[in-house]
Amino acid sequence: MGTTMGKNGGHFLDALPSQATLHVVMLGLDSAGKTTALYRLKFDQYLNTVPTIGFNCEKIQGTAGRAKGIHFLIWDVGGQEKLRPLWRSYTRCTDGILFVVDSVDVERMEEAKMELLRMAKCPDNQRQ
Numbered sequence: 001m002g003t004t005m006g007k008n009g010g011h012f013l014d015a016l017p018s019q020a021t022l023h024v025v026m027l028g029l030d031s032a033g034k035t036t037a038l039y040r041l042k043f044d045q046y047l048n049t050v051p052t053i054g055f056n057c058e059k060i061q062g063t064a065g066r067a068k069g070i071h072f073l074i075w076d077v078g079g080q081e082k083l084r085p086l087w088r089s090y091t092r093c094t095d096g097i098l099f100v101v102d103s104v105d106v107e108r109m110e111e112a113k114m115e116l117l118r119m120a121k122c123p124d125n126q127r128q
């Protein structure tokens with residue numbers, strides 16, 4: 001389960017020419033499934049992952065709907081607690097944030113909500 005938000009309001013795909021590459025940062029708690037989702041998008045298959053220390057980055061071309069033909073550079077950033085202070089440096093100059101939530105992990109839903117709100121309230125991520 002996840003959600004996206006355009007940093008400049010509205011649907012972030014509408015405002016951009018189809019030739020552009022959109023920079024998207026993927027965030028969420030550790031073990032939320034970010035890297036699994038990234039490699040599923042990139043290689044269309046399930047791959048085993050290890051916890052991300054730092055980030056993974058892949059270029060992906062949208063194949064369906066509004067995303068068709070659009071290139072995305074997706075930054076998948078480690079979600080362990082000690083790594084979360086680094087998230088801000090990844091979101092500062094990005095077109096969108098993809099926040100991944102493990103919907104089965106009910107115990108950490110509140111923690112995920114807090115981290116999402118923290119990022120949304122960060123001055124760098126406010127609508128301009």
Ligand SMILES: Nc1nc2c(ncn2[C@@H]2O[C@H](COP(=O)(O)OP(=O)(O)OP(=O)(O)O)[C@@H](O)[C@H]2O)c(=O)[nH]1
Binds near residue numbers: 028
């Ligand atoms: N059952 C199930 N397991 C999943 C799913 N997505 C990921 N996993 C498993 O959850 C574990 C963590 O997945 P990752 O994709 O590495 O999680 P992550 O969000 O990248 O974690 P960090 O890199 O630590 O931030 C792995 O063992 C995955 O196989 C899913 O949709 N269903």
Ligand SMILES: [Mg+2]
Binds near residue numbers: 034035036049050079
């Ligand atoms: Mg990961």
